[in-house]
Amino acid sequence: MKKFITCDGNQAAAHIAYMFSEVAAIYPITPSSPMAEHVDEWSAQGRKNLFGDTVKVQEMQSEGGAAGAVHGSLQAGALTTTFTASQGLLLMIPNMYKIAGELLPSVFHVSARTLATHSLCIFGDHSDVMACRQTGFAMLCEGSVQEVMDLSAVAHLATLESRVPFINFFDGFRTSHEYQKIEVMDQEDIRPLVPMDKVKEFRSRALTPEHPEARGMAENPETFFAHREVCNRYYDEVPGIVEKYMEAVSKITGREYKLFSYYGAEDAERVIICMGSVTEAAREAIDYLNAKGEKVGMVSVHLYRPFSVKHLLAAVPKTCKRIAVLDRTKEPGANGEPLYLDVKDAFYNEENRPVIVGGRYGLGSCDTTPTMICSVYENLALPMPKDHFTVGIVDDVTYQSLPMQKEMALGGEGIFEAKFYGLGADGTVGANKNSVKIIGDNTDKYCQAYFSYDSKKSGGFTCSHLRFGDTPIRSTYQIKTPNFVACHVQAYLHMYDVLRGLRDGGTFLLNTIWEGEELAKNLPNNVKRYFAEHNITVYYINATKIAQEIGLGNRTNTILQSAFFRITEVIPVDLAVEQMKKFIVKSYGKKGEDVVNKNYEAVDRGGEYKTLAVDPEWKNLPEDEKVVRDEPAFISELVRPINAQNGDLLPVSAFKVSEDGTWQQGTAAYEKRGVATFVPKWNSENCIQCNKCSFVCPHASIRPFVLDENEKSGFEAATLEMKAPATLKGMHFRMQVDVMDCLGCGNCVDVCPGMRGNKALEMVPLAQEMHEDANWTYCVKNVTSKQDKVDIALNPKNSQFATPLFEFSGACSGCGETPYVKLVTQLFGDRQMIANATGCSSIYSGSIPSTPYTTNERGQGPAWANSLFEDFCEFGLGMVMANKKMRARIQALLEQMLESDKVSEAYKAAAREWIAGQDNAEASRVAADKLVPEIKASAAAGCPVCQQLEELSHFLTKRSQWIIGGDGASYDIGYGGLDHVLASGEDLNILVLDTEVYSNTGGQASKATPIAAIAQFAAAGKRVTKKDLGLMQATYGYVYVAQVAMGADQAQCLKALKEAEAYPGPSLVIAYSPCINHGLKAKGAMGKSQAEEAKAVECGYWHLWRYNPLLADEGKNPFTLDSKEPQWDKFQDYLDGEVRFLSLKKALGEEAAAELYTATKEAAIRRYKSYVRKSQEDWTF
DSSP: OOOOOEEEHHHHHHHHHHHOOOOOOOOOTTTTTHHHHHHHHHHHOOOTTTTSSSSEEEEOSHHHHHHHHHHHHHHOOOOOEEEOOHHHHHHHHHHHHHHHHOOOOOEEEEEOOOOOOSSSSSSSOOOHHHTTTTOOEEEEOOOOOHHHHHHHHHHHHHHHOOOOOOOEETTTTTTTTOOOEEOOOHHHHHGGOOHHHHHHHHHHOOOOTTTTOOOOOOOOEEEHHHHHHHTHHHHHHHHHHHHHHHHHHHHHHHHOOEEEEEEOOTTOSSSEEEEEEEEHHHHHHHHHHHHOOOOEEEEEEEEESSOOHHHHHHHTTOOOOEEEEEEESOOSSSOHHHHHHHHHHHHTOTTTOOEEEEEEEEGGGGOHHHHHHHHHHHHHHHSSOOOSESSSSSSOOOOBBBBOOOOOOOOOOTEEEEEEEEESSSSSSHHHHHHHHHHHHSSSOEEEEEEOOOOOOOOOOEEEEEEESSOOOOOSOSSSOEEEESOOOTTHHSSSOOTTTTTOOOEEEEOOOOOOHHHHHHHHHHHHHHHHHHHHHEEEEHHHHHHHHHHHOOOOOHHHHHHHHHHHHOOHHHHHHHHHHHHHHHGGGOOOOOOOHHHHHHGGGGGGOEEEOOOGGGGGGOOOOOOOOOOOOHHIIHHHHHHOOOOOOGGGGGGGGGTTTTTTGGGGGTTOOOOOOOEEOOOOOGGOOOOHHHHHHHTEEEEEEEOOHHHTTTOOSSSEEEEGGGGGSEEEEEEEEEEETTOOOOOHHHHHHHHBBBBEEEEEEEGGGHHHHHHHHHEEEEEOOOOGGGGGTTTTHHHSOOOOHHHHHSSOOOOOSSHHHHHHHHGGGGGGGEEESSSHHHHHOOOOTOOBBOOTSOOOOEEEEHHHHOTHHHHHHHHHHHHHHHHHEEEEEEEETTTTTSHHHHHHHHHHHHHHHHHHHHHHHHHHHHHHHHHHHHHTTTTTTHHHHHGGGGGSSSOEEEEEEHHHIIIIIIIHHHHHOOOOOOOOEEEEEEEETTTHHHHHHTTSTTTOOOTEEEEEEEOOOOOOHHHHHTTSSSEEEEEEOOOTTTHHHHHHHHHHHHSSEOOOOEEEOOGGGGGGGGGGGGGHHHHHHHHHHHHTOOEEEEEOOHHHHTTTTEEEOOSOOOGGGGGHHHHHHHHHHHHHHHHHOOHHHHHHHHHHHHHHHHHHHHHHHHHHHOOOO
């Protein structure tokens, strides 16, 4: 009996990989991490593989490490796999050559993903796997979730028989994260196919002291070449072996698979050749064109390496006259992309060979629709088909693109399409994953779900694409013509075209705080006109209010999911309600019965939607008044279209301003999304002007402004007389909230001490505070910074009078990391260089089109760049080396000019002043301000040395070099670089934002994860203690090290950053950063992230200390323990306040969990005692 499940491509691959694997050595990377997570979870549950055992999962420190572990495990006789993508796959290449050269059977499962070039893109194409085609690995490709399920087994079976290792790949995101209802391959169906004799042979080749052998020898020129050629026969046999197992799988499934599968007219004259998910969309185009009488077809490539010319030629109809080869990669400088060149070569010796052209499509998951495929066939019909073309974009620079056609709905009859617009972390995506499983698992319908996101963390844009039908769904592209649209964020009506493509007679559901006539009044004219013109049925519900009443905060997902099922009735409502409640237990059971019951109530209240009467007269409404903005063309012409999700409409020429990926700073300030449900309201009468709220704000959306009399005269809102510092006396204080950029976390309210117990801030609905937008605009545009009048490094209060040069980032609401990043820019941003590791901090710091780093009134600000995950410290050291070299050249040139009689005494005095003070930030800037005009004047007069100095003048001010990364980068993949860079002794600063998990890739365990914490790859709780990175680096003796937690001690945090930057050598600051992955149980969740830091220090979980080598030079102990004696009795309460610890009881039971909790506490006590001992050392001479 056939068994169906609803799953994504990653789960399908993991399902098969688990059967064939004994060991999995892994490292997290998007979009492949879920494969390893599934394997780890199944292993923890005791699932048995084909050999009657569980899989041993080992997380490594990097992909290079994972590949090394795979290599070693294979040599030792265990069948071993790994899961990776993109840069991670590239880090494995050296070991892949070894594994292939040593004929070790293995399968690397790859969710194929774009490689970072001019920018980082985490989405799908084939640039990573194409970089591996020379390694000696066979390469097998799938184009759909069902194909992943069916053909992954072929890769494992073929590698066992052939001894040639395989890359088994499918498109990242489009297949890896697409949910489909598919037929499951059962382990017992596969068992008879396993060549156990080959398994036995593999085990017999294992390295063992009982039969010792040597492998990995060095070899000299006279033998290496001949020796290398001896493997040829193994590769010659691979196509036949793969073909054999494809036939076997075809018999089991009833779905026919070949090395090169043909689809289309038997007598096709125009054929495309491609691989991956585009093959599914191409089938829809082929059906459409052939139904019109055209003769077209497609060859879908499965076995790409070894490339069997014989099988390719057999697959192409003899009637074929023209071929278009589609590659999902770009190889600049080549005479075509890889598959194109392979096909051209295959036909080279054929008589009457067809005309062959090639093109690129779908880079970075750029959507490729059947309509676009139709244009490829149209190109083939031309007398001279365009070669080296692109499809799906408008190239108005090199004119390589094919003409864009109007999109047609070619997805098949009877398919119901629904789109859901949500806010990251509001639960919309999770609810829709559950919805598609409910429909897939409880009905005979086929279903598909795909999810698109912007680059922001929680709080960003999400769009869920769901399809349901009675026939298989092949539409591997986003929904263009939905039957149903749900908009879960009312602000989106003004930001995005959420109605684009909604079919006539379709249905629209809006989550809104407005009712009836007020709703109709507030809807944009273009929205109302669309409703009337297209006969749309409109429903609305105040899910935000319902969620607040239930106690779910901003989690409206369950309410809106319930409303969807009730409105559409895609399945019987009673069945939907029953299944939703089952999934609630599965999704939230670990979080406690209270959370489950609240979501039960949310399901029941999903029927509280109402119908909005659509007035036929709305058809005649005028266009909405265009908003006229005072902003640069770069913002209007590039940033705004991308922010409005219309980036796919921009032509290539739009990016001529950014040919190398360079982007202007400060674009985040133009977003003004207004997506918070609640924002802080300032009550001036209770304010003590402490600035704590501003200090902790993750998005710099609440700030103190100091107004002089002139500035106050044009400002109508409340202000207070400045109390301190003395230099600001007589001016006026205003704590201003930026309601349009606030994400409503509430940390500002939580930390506010207020006056006599009455807080100066309270959270109120956004609608009540919209008038504050004008006040914010006035303050930003008309109130000058007064930071030059105070010592901003003196105390936390003063620091907030400095303009933050990091604002409105894409970080999560309540983020624990960004307050540190922001503070560093307030202290040093006007001369700051930043090398940022890939991870959360790079994504929220620089994702096109949003750049939160900005400039001050003089145009100065942080210069920011991201290289890779593993090399961020070396990248930063490179910046230091360049700066050091250029400044040495400046000194040499200035010394040359001091001997010259062609420059003024003022020039020479300024030069001497700079040489003397070049290593002091303030002195170098003062000297530079005097020196630059002199240099410019002399350069204009023709002085060649001064002309060189003019080019180098931006190096004059001493730079503040910062290297920023998370714990994954710092403790694991980049640790070797971090250690080396600190050991260099150079003057630089490393800021580690320690969330204790891989936050960016979904919360996998790192060496910063403590004992007992549940994380991905630690499903049963981590069993080894956290690495003490700070204490390790302090052993050098010449590295400044500090551990801080802003929420516990703002002054200590400020002092550590100040000391670190001032220290004339390397520094390391490790900042405790609560994360959404921790699952804070406190009411307000991440709105209590600062309080969570305080609790962590209070109970002894985290410790505050500083190690300053300068003190040792004075005969003092360089180690200062800033934490007070912990209140150890509060330790368990702290653990119970976070889901990552609390859920251990559910996973292991109370008794086993208690043992790990005890181990966590003992580790913390051990660390604390070691710090106490350090603080008591005698350093007197």
